[in-house]
Structures are given as structure tokens and as C-alpha cells.
Amino acid sequence: MQKQSFTTEIAGKTLTADFTDLTSQAHGSVILRYGETAVLVTAVMGEDERPGMNYFPLSVEFEEKHYAVGQILGSRFTRREGRPSDGAVLSARIVDRTIRPLFDQRTRNDVQVVISVLAMGDDDPDTLGVIGASLALATSDIPWDGPVGAVRIGKHRESGELIINPTYTEREKGALVYEVLTCGKDGNINMIETAGEEVSEQEVAEALTRSTEINTQLENFQKEVVAAIGKEKRAAKEHIIPEDVQALFNEQIAPKMTPMLFSNRSGKHHIHELKKEWLEVLTDTIEDADTEMAAQMYEDAVDHELHRGAIEDDMRADGRDFDTVRELYAQAGGVSPALHGSGIFYRGETHMFTALTLGGPDDSQIVDTIEETGEKKHFLHHYNFPPFSVGESGRVGGFNRRMIGHGALAEKAIAPIIPDTDTFPYTIRLVSETMSSNGSSSMGSVCGSTLALMDGGVPIKRPVAGIASGLLMKDANTYKLLTDIQGPEDEHGDMDFKVAGTREGITAIQMDVKVDGIPVKILTEALEKARLARLEILDVIEAEITTPRPDISPRAPKINVMTIDPDKIGLVIGSGGKTIAALKEDSGVEEITIEDDGTIFITGKDGTADVAARLIEELTHEFEVGEKVDATIVKIADFGAFARLNSNTEGLIHISEIAPFRLETMDGVVTVGETIPVVVSKTENGKIGLSIIKANPNFAEERGIKKQ
Numbered sequence: 250m251q252k253q254s255f256t257t258e259i260a261g262k263t264l265t266a267d268f269t270d271l272t273s274q275a276h277g278s279v280i281l282r283y284g285e286t287a288v289l290v291t292a293v294m295g296e297d298e299r300p301g302m303n304y305f306p307l308s309v310e311f312e313e314k315h316y317a318v319g320q321i322l323g324s325r326f327t328r329r330e331g332r333p334s335d336g337a338v339l340s341a342r343i344v345d346r347t348i349r350p351l352f353d354q355r356t357r358n359d360v361q362v363v364i365s366v367l368a369m370g371d372d373d374p375d376t377l378g379v380i381g382a383s384l385a386l387a388t389s390d391i392p393w394d395g396p397v398g399a400v401r402i403g404k405h406r407e408s409g410e411l412i413i414n415p416t417y418t419e420r421e422k423g424a425l426v427y428e429v430l431t432c433g434k435d436g437n438i439n440m441i442e443t444a445g446e447e448v449s450e451q452e453v454a455e456a457l458t459r460s461t462e463i464n465t466q467l468e469n470f471q472k473e474v475v476a477a478i479g480k481e482k483r484a485a486k487e488h489i490i491p492e493d494v495q496a497l498f499n500e501q502i503a504p505k506m507t508p509m510l511f512s513n514r515s516g517k518h519h520i521h522e523l524k525k526e527w528l529e530v531l532t533d534t535i536e537d538a539d540t541e542m543a544a545q546m547y548e549d550a551v552d553h554e555l556h557r558g559a560i561e562d563d564m565r566a567d568g569r570d571f572d573t574v575r576e577l578y579a580q581a582g583g584v585s586p587a588l589h590g591s592g593i594f595y596r597g598e599t600h601m602f603t604a605l606t607l608g609g610p611d612d613s614q615i616v617d618t619i620e621e622t623g624e625k626k627h628f629l630h631h632y633n634f635p636p637f638s639v640g641e642s643g644r645v646g647g648f649n650r651r652m653i654g655h656g657a658l659a660e661k662a663i664a665p666i667i668p669d670t671d672t673f674p675y676t677i678r679l680v681s682e683t684m685s686s687n688g689s690s691s692m693g694s695v696c697g698s699t700l701a702l703m704d705g706g707v708p709i710k711r712p713v714a715g716i717a718s719g720l721l722m723k724d725a726n727t728y729k730l731l732t733d734i735q736g737p738e739d740e741h742g743d744m745d746f747k748v749a750g751t752r753e754g755i756t757a758i759q760m761d762v763k764v765d766g767i768p769v770k771i772l773t774e775a776l777e778k779a780r781l782a783r784l785e786i787l788d789v790i791e792a793e794i795t796t797p798r799p800d801i802s803p804r805a806p807k808i809n810v811m812t813i814d815p816d817k818i819g820l821v822i823g824s825g826g827k828t829i830a831a832l833k834e835d836s837g838v839e840e841i842t843i844e845d846d847g848t849i850f851i852t853g854k855d856g857t858a859d860v861a862a863r864l865i866e867e868l869t870h871e872f873e874v875g876e877k878v879d880a881t882i883v884k885i886a887d888f889g890a891f892a893r894l895n896s897n898t899e900g901l902i903h904i905s906e907i908a909p910f911r912l913e914t915m916d917g918v919v920t921v922g923e924t925i926p927v928v929v930s931k932t933e934n935g936k937i938g939l940s941i942i943k944a945n946p947n948f949a950e951e952r953g954i955k956k957q
Contacts, residue, residue, distance in 0.1 A: 250269055250270060250271065251269060251270045252267060252268070252269045253267075253268045253269075253477075253478060254266065254267050254268075255268075255470070255473070255474045255477070257466070257467070257470040259283070259400075259413065259414065259463065259466070259467070260412075260413035260414055260463075262283060262284060262372075262414075263283075264281070264282070264283050264380075264467075264470075265281070265282045265283075266279050266280070266281055266381075266384055266474060267279065267280040267281075267282070268280075268388070268478060271289075272289070272291050275291040275292065275293055275385075276292055276293050276294055276389040276390060276391055277291070277292040277293075277384075277385035277386055277387075277388050277389025277390075277391060277480075278290065278291040278292070278385050279381050279384045279385050279388070280367070281377045281380060281381040281384070283372050283377055283414075284370045284371060284372040284416070285368060285369075285370025285371065285372070286366075286368060286369055286370040286371070286372040286373070286374050286377060287366075287367040287368040287370075288364055288365065288366055288367060288374050288377045288378055288381050289364075289365045289367050289381075290362065290363070290364050290365075290378065290381030290382050290384070290385045291362070291363045291365075291385060292360070292361070292362050292382065292385040292386045292389050292391055293360070293361050294358050294359065294360045294389075294390075294391045294483075295358045295359035295360070296358070297358065298357040298358055298486075299357050299358070299359065300357075301541070302357045302541075303541065303544060303545075304354075305349070305352055305353075305354045305355070305356050305357070305360075306357065306358070306359045306360070307345065307348075307349055307352065307360045307361075307362075308359070308360075308361045308362070309341045309342075309344045309345040309348070309361075309362045309363075309364070309382070310333075310341060310361070310362070310363045310364070311333065311337040311338070311340040311341035311344065311364045311366075311375075311378060312333075312337070312363060312364065312365040312366065313330070313333070313334060313336075313337045313366050313618060313619045313620075314330055314365070314366065314619070315330065315619055317366045317367060317368050317369040317619050318369045318619045320619075334618045335653050335657065336618050336620060337618070338650050338653045338654070339375075339653065339654060339657055340364070340374070340375040340378055341364070341378075341650070342650060342654050343375055343378070343379060343430070343432075343440065343442060344362065344364060344375075344378050344379050344382050346440045346761045347379050347382075347383075347397055347399065347432040347439060347440040348362065348379075348382055348383065348386065348393070348395070348397070350439055350762050350763050350764060350765065351393055351394040351395050351397070351434075351439075351765065352392070352393055352394070353392060353485060354763075355486075355488050355545055356392070356485075356486075360391060362382045362385065362386070364378040364381060364382065366619065369619050369620070371416040371417050371418055372414065372416055372417075373401065373414075373416075373417065373620075375430070376399045376400060376401055376414060376430065379397065379399035379432050380398065380399050380467060380471075383395045383396040383397045383398075383399075383471060384396065384471055384474060387471055387474075387475045387479065388474065388475055388478055388479045388480060389480055390480040390481060390482055390483050391482070391483065392482050392483055392485045393482075394765065395434065395471075396434065396467075396468055396471035396472065396475065397432050397433060397434045397439065397464070397468065398432065398433060398434065398463065398464030398465065398466070398467030398468045398471075399430070399431070399432040399440075399464065399467070400413060400414060400430070400431060400460050400463040400464055400467070401413075401414050401415065401428060401429070401430045402414075402428070402429045402430075402431075402456045402459055402460055402463075403415040403419065403420060403425040403426075403427065403428045403429075404425060404426045404427050404448075404452070404456070405419075405424065405425060405426075406423065406424060406425060406426050411456065411459060412425075413463060415428070417620070426445065426446055426448065427443065427444065427445030427446065427448045427452070427453075427456070427755075428442075428443065428444050428445070429441070429442075429443045429445075429453065429456040429457065429460060429758075430442040430443070431457060431460040431461075431464065432464065433460075433461060433464050433766045434464070434468050434765060434766055435468075435765065435766060436461050436465060436766075436768070437461070437765065437766025437767055437768050437769075438457060438460070438461065438464075438760070438766055438767055438768075438769065438772065439762045439764070439765060439766040439767065440760060440761065440762070441457075441746075441758050441759065441760035441772075442758070442759055443755065443757060443758035443759075444661045444664075444756070444757055445665070445754065445755050445756055445757070446665045446754075446756070447665060447750065447751055447753040447754030447755065447756060448750075448754045448755045448756075449754050449755070450754075450755065450773070450776040450777060450780055453755060453758065453776060454769065454772070454773045454776060457769045457772060457773075458769050461769060488542065488545075490542065490546055493535060494531065494535060494538060494539075494542075494543060494546070495546075497530065497531065497534055497535065498527065498543075498546065498547075498550070501527070501530050502523065502526070502527045502530070502547070502550075503550070505523060506523070506550060506551070506554050507554060507558065509523050510551065510554055510555060510558065510566055510737070511558055511564045511565075511566060511568070513567055513568030514566075514567060515566075515567040515575075515597060515598055515687060515735050515736055516598060516687050516735070516736045517736045517737055517740065518640075520551060520736075520737055523547075524544065524547050524548075527543065527547050528540055528543060528544065528547075531543050548741075551737065551741055552741045555721060555737060555738070555741050555742070556721045556722075556723065559571075559721040559729040559731075560721060560723055560727060560728065560729055563729075565731065565738075566735075566736065566737050566738060567735060567736075569733075571729055571730065571731055571732065572732045572778060572781070572782075573732065573733070574596065574716070574732060574733045574782050574785055574786065575596050575597030575598075575733055575735070576595070576596075576597060577594075577595060577596055577785075577786060577789040578593070578594070578595035578789075579592070579593070579594055579595075579696070579700055579789050579790045579792070579793040579794075580592065580593040580594075580700065580793060581700045581701075581703055581704040581793050581794040582704040584602075584604075586802070586804065587804055588604055588605065588606075588802070588804075589604075589605050589606050589607045589705045589801065589802045589804060589805040590604070590605030590607075590701045590702060590703075590704040590705020590706070590707070590802060591603065591604050591605065591700075591701050591704055591705075592605075592696075592697040592698065592699065592700025592701035592702075592703075592704060593697065593700070594693055594696040594697040594700060594790075596688075596689075596692075596693055596696070596733065596786070597687060597688065597733070597735055598685055598686075598687035598688075598735070599683075599685060599686055599687050599688050599689060599690055599693045599735075600683075600684040600685040600693075601681055601682070601683060601684065601690060601693040601694050601696065601697035602681070602682045602684055602697060603679055603680065603681045603682070603694060603697035603698045603700065603701040604679070604680050604682075604701060605677070605678070605679055605698075605701040605702060605704070605705040605707070606677075606678045606679075606680075607675045607676070607677060607678075607705065607707075607801060607802075607805040607806065608675065608676040608678065608806065608852070609674075609675070609676060609806060609808060609839060609840040609842065609850060609852025610625075610627070610670075610674060610676060610808075610840065610842040610850045610852070611676075611840045611842050611852070612676040612678075612840075613625040613626055613627045613676045614626040614629060627670055627675070627676050627677065628660070628663075628664060628667050628676075628677045629660070629676075629677070629678045629679070630656050630657075630659050630660035630663060630678075630679045630680075630681065630694075630698060631648075631652075631656050631678070631679070631680045631681070632652050632655040632656035632659060632680075632681045632683070632690075632691065632694055633648070633652060633680065633681065633682050633683060634651065634652055634655070634683045634686070634690065635682070635683065638683040638684060638685055638686040638690070639686050655690065655691040655694065656681070656694075658691050658747065658749075658757060658759050659679075659681065659691055659692075659694045659695045659698060659715075659749075661756070661757045662695045662713060662715055662749035662750075662756045662757035663679070663695060663698055663699070663702075663713055663749075663756070664756075665710070665713075665756045666709045666710040666711055666712075666713050666751065666756070667702075667707075667709060667710075668707065668708050668709065668710070672708065673707065673708055674808050674810055674850055675707075675805075675808060677702075677707060679698045679701060679702070681693075681694030681697055681698060687735050687736055688717060688733065688734050688735035688736060688738070688739055689715075689716070689717030689733075689734065689739070689745075689747060691715070691717075691747060691759075692714075692715030692716055692717050692747050692749060693715075695713060695714060695715035695749045696714045696715065696786060696790060699712045699713050699714065699790060700790060700793065700794065702797065703794045703796065703797040703798065704794065704798060705797075705798070705801060705802060705805070706797050706798040706799065706800050706801040706802065707797055707801070708797050709797060710751075711751045711752065711753070712751065712752075712787055712790050712791060713749060713750060713751050713756055714749065714750075714751075714783050714786040714787050714790060715747060715748065715749030715750075715757075715783070715786075716732065716733055716747075716748060716749075716779050716782040716783055716786065717733065717734050717739075717745060717746065717747045717748075718730060718731060718732055718733075718734065718744070718746040718748070718775045718778055718779050718782075719731035719734035719738045719739065719742040719743075719744055719745065719746065720742060720743045720744035720746070720767065720771065720775070721738075721742055721743060722743045722744075722764065722767075722771070725768045725770070725771070728771060730771070730774055730775055730778055732778050732779070732781075732782050733782060742763070743762060743763050743764045743767075744760065744761070744762050744763075744764075744767055744775075745760065745761045745762075746758075746760045746772070746775050746779070747759045747760070748775075748776065748779035748780075748783065749783075750780075750783055751787075752784065752787060755776075760772075804854075806839060806852045806853060806854050806858070807852070807853060807854065807858045807859075808850055808851065808852050808858065809850075809851040809858040809859065809861070809862045810848065810849070810850055810851075811848075811849050811851070811862055811865065811866070812846075812847050812848050812849070813847045813849060813865070813869045814847060814869065814871075815845065815846060815847040817847075817869045818843055818845075818847060820868065820869060821841075821843060821849070821865060821868060821869060822843065828868075829841055829843075832861055832864055832865065832868075833861070835860075835861075835864060836853065836857050836858075836860040836861035836864055837853065837855075837857040837860070838851055838852060838853035838857045838858055838860070838861040839852045839853050839854070839857075840852040840853075841861060841865075849865060851865070864896065867895035867896050867897050867898070868896075868897050870895065870898070872894065872898065872900075872929045872932060872937055873929060873932070874929050874930065874931060874932060875928065875929065876928065876929045877926060877927070877928050877929075877944055878894050878926075878927055878928075878929065878939075879924050879925070879926055879927075880892035880893060880894050880900065880902075880924065880925055880926075880927045880939060881893045881922065881923070881924045882919050882920065882921050882922060882923050882924075882925065883899065883921060884921065885915050885919065885920075885921060886915070887904075887914070887915065888903065888904055888915075889901055889902050889903040889904045889905075889906070889907075889915065890902045890915065890918075890919050892925070892927065892939055894937070894939075898937065899937075900927075900929070900936075900937035900938060900939040901936070901937070901938055901939060902919075902927060902939045902940070902941055903938065906930060906938070906939065906940035906941055906942055906943070907919075907941050907942060907948065907949065907954075908942060908948070908949035908954055908956075909942060909946065909949065910949070910956040911956070912954070917954075918952070918954060925941060925944075925948075926941075926944040926945055927939040927940060927941055927943075927944050928940050928943040928944045930943060
């Protein structure tokens, strides 16, 4: 095996890049190791262009195989990994969003990057995936404007220390106040993923600044590797616009560009109409014209004019001020009483509907990936984007990577305000439906979800909202920040900066760019503008519903929580689960969930949870001496009477415990079926003695029973 290795130190730990001939057919590849975690990253570029393609065909795959953690996957019938987990999809998106802006977007050759997790230690492979993709591309012959760095920074809750690339152990639930994952080059940032517990803008800015220092170190390390073993890049295809095409555009379309773009109209329909006109003029005028090139030429002109109009003339496409949020509308509930909770949120032409469903603990999702095995998720957020939301027809149902990514972002934004299971033992599922989309439906889903949660009576910590900011930049000193981007600002702008949070601070950030990177100074300004917009949105939400409703929906199941002696868990379950099955059938409950510590969650509707709780209480109740009980006589013997204390327990009332004098016979003393107050007089070897006289000393006198 041919091998060259390069190393650098990051946060006191060695990062090793091995270049071998293991994947000799790939155009670029590297095995990257950090701690015990190792990833193989390959990069391949197709030889031929794909005709008719109107976008750059890049695909990024993140492969998780259970051998990486020493596990054999699945059931006895299936031992092969299936579709990627949501976690793998999100990791692939991180890599994609980082490397994509550094390609020439006019490229029409397929490029595929595959990250395979070879071994899983205590270090997260997603940052290694970015660095590995950067090295594989940078050392290959594939044209790409890298390298880039990637680092995760977390703030420890107790010490307040900033931890570089915290391990899974250091990131255990509740250990960190926030995590900031950034990627970038040249001291700028081109990808951000942040999760925090109401973190201040200043703290985030400090973490961003620190991350650029680490990324610069990683970038310099990679440049040394490229200098040593990098291949000569393929010649990039020249994109020269014929003079007659340019002249026709200048004559027929260019004069219409500015009045069309800055006509105070939202959305992109009018932009598409002028593009259609341009292509029709072109094909009618110039025979065999390259329509793909002409279409890209038009998009470039839109991009240029949007930037020029904003930077030079202070104009925005839909006529708004740069800091103005579009018209807002919030509605909590009102859709149907069948729903456990619902929210409707409008921000301009972005309209979201979110439905809340509450379930029992057994409705939680069991996560089974190489990173988490057997973990239960009690809070779920799912995001849907049907084609009608953008005025198109297409496949309905299912989901794609974008939906997974947007749903995960909203879930991350909302999670810090969700009550813990000790306070609210329900499984919470939110589903956000994009009904109309014109800019940042993911942040709209955060707002709709807040409304649905409060409408459903979920005792959230406080409302959370989100906003997307944009950027039109000429250079680091000449730019315009845009609050609440829409349509063309999203498609042709330089940045999509989504920030969610409460009045107290930030809970999530996600940033994508279409340029090499954004200076921290600009991002710091964007954070403040996002804060002001977030407060404006929260005002509207809280005007509709100030606090969560006092009670959950009557249509939602009720959960009773009780605790039994762990030694009695087997008694409740019964042989082969027969007892717990009978409890469900007799009570009509939906779920009975028993934890190892003896905590029992009973989920049911229409009072069934109360019935099941009573049955379990009776089944596991330990009667104590001195306890007073109403007992039902079930059998009479010469020496006393047997009485039922509950559906599972009987005791003996000895003849000596009925009257203050000696009784010779039980005849006429009590009758089968009658209920009499008794006191538990003794408990020995599982047998219970009962006393009538201790419960009522005058029992015999009241019954007319005389000394015999």
C-alpha cells in the first residue's frame, strides 16, 4: 500500500490525514482520523457535462455502517443498512452547504462526495466529514476553490469554558449551554449550525470569532498538504457570451430589468416572465442559440442588478425598508376541536399551519443509529413542503433531504422551551405544513409550532420565533443586510441567515451562503437585526395567545403517573405479560409503560387512565397494620369470615375480632356480600388479619349480637 500521512494538533488532539491507494479509482480521497473516529472521504467528477441541466449537479452522501461501532444491524431477517438515518442526512447537508458555494455554479459535470464512517469513537464524524471533503477535493484535479475548515465549539454549563470539538461525552444532555459548528476560509464563515439554550448574541459572536481562528489553522494545514501532493486542476470550461447574444440582451431585456426587479412586487413570478420573454426573443432572433447559456446569463443579470440596486440606490425588490418585516398574522387554534392544538402563522406570502399531537411515552421515537442506540425521543417536529405551496404540481407525500433539514432546524429551535418529561410526560409531535412559501418557511414553522404548543396547553418555557436575514454584498465594507428575505433575495442573495429564539436569547441558527464566506463583523450585525425582528414577531404571537392554555385538549389522552416498589414490577406485568394485558383490557387504556425504577405511566382517554391506576394500586398495594378499609364479606367459616379488601387481596376476620366478648358461632353475625369497615390487625407471611372491633367497638351492640 502506498501511503502519505500528514498531522496537525487541534485542541490538544492529533488530526491525521492519510492518503493511500486504497480508493485508487477516485479522483480524490483521504482517510481522516481524530481520536478513535475515522472517516474515508472520496470525491469524483464526471467526465462529461449533463445536457439540459440548469443547476450544478453536486451530491454528498454520508454513509454510516454499524461495523463502525462494532454492531450487527437489524433483525434476524435483515442485516444490511437501509436508507440513511436523519442524522446522516443532516451531516451530509452540512458538508454540502459548506463545499457547494466554492464550485463554479455553471459546472454541469456530476460531482459526488462520499463520506464513509469507518470507525466511531467519542468524536463526532460530521466535522471530519467537512475537513475530509475539503482535503479530497483540494488534492484532486476537480476544480474547486477550497480548502475550508470546520470546527464545533461548545460552552460548558458549569465551568463556562469554551470547548473545541467537544466529544459525545462532553456533549451529554445538559452539559453544554450551546454548540456552534462553523465552516469557512480566509477568516470568513460560510456555514453555521447552532443550538443553544437562549444564548445572547454577544456569546454567539464570540464563538464565531474563536471558530475562525481554528478554521484558519485547519486551512493552513490543508494548504501544506495540497502543496505537497495536490494534483493539477482540470481546466475550467470557458463561458463566453457571443457578441450578438449580448447585444440582443442589452437591447431587448436590459432596459426592462431595473423597473421589473424593483416594481414593489414580491415573489419571483414576474422575474420568470421576463426570463421567458428573453428566451423567446433569443430563439426567434438567433438560430441555434445556446438557451442554457442564455438562461444563466439572465440569472447572472438579475443577481447583478439586485445587488446594484440595493447597494447603490438603497432599493429592495418588494419596496420594503431593509429592516422591515412583512405583514404578520398569528392564530392559535380555531381549526377543529379534534386537534390537540394548532397554529397558523403568516409572514407575508409565507403561510404555515402546524398541528400538535400528544401521545403517551410509548409513542416516543426510538433512535437507532451508530451515534445513538435505544435513545427515546419524546419531542418530534416534522416539516412538509407540498408542491402547491409554490404554485406547482408534483409528487405529494414522502419527504426529502430539504424537509428533513428544515424539520430538524425547527425542532432544534423549539427543544429548549419544551418541558421535561418529569413535568409533562407526554410524547409531543408537531407537524408543520407549508401552505404558501415565499421566504423562510422553516422559521415560519417555528412560529406556527409555538402557537400550536400554547393552544394545546403544553407548558412551554416561553414562546420562540424565528426570522431569516439576507445579504447583498460587494465586499466586506460595501453591503446591505436584509431582514425577512423573500423570493429573489433568497435565490439571488449572498446569505440565508436563519435565527430562532425567545425574548431571552437564541435557540438555533443556520446559515448558508452563495459566496466564499461572510466576515464575523457582518454576522454580528445580522444577529442584532434578527433579534429586533424576532421581538416584533413575538409581540404578534403573544397578542394572540399570551401563555399556554391552562388545560390540554379533552381529545388528548390523559397520563397518570404513579410509582410502585420495583420488586412488584413483575407482579404488574405477569407471566408472559398476561397481567398487564388484562389490565389494559379491563380498563380500556391505550398504554401502560413501566420504567425500571417503578414509575408507571398510564395513558388513556375518557377516564380509563384513572380506572387502570386504581387497578394497579389495588394489585400492588401493601396493607399496613392499623390501616382502615371497607371490606366485603366473601365467605363465612366457623372460625370467622373472609373479606375482600380489593380486587386482588383478601383477609381473615377472626371470630375473636368481631365483638368485645367471646362468640361461639358465626351464625347471623355477618352475611356474604355485605361491606363492613375493618382495620388491618396483622400481616404475617403474606396473610392479613382484620378486625371489626378495632374499626367499630360498638359493632356487636349495633347488630344486636349478645354474649352467648
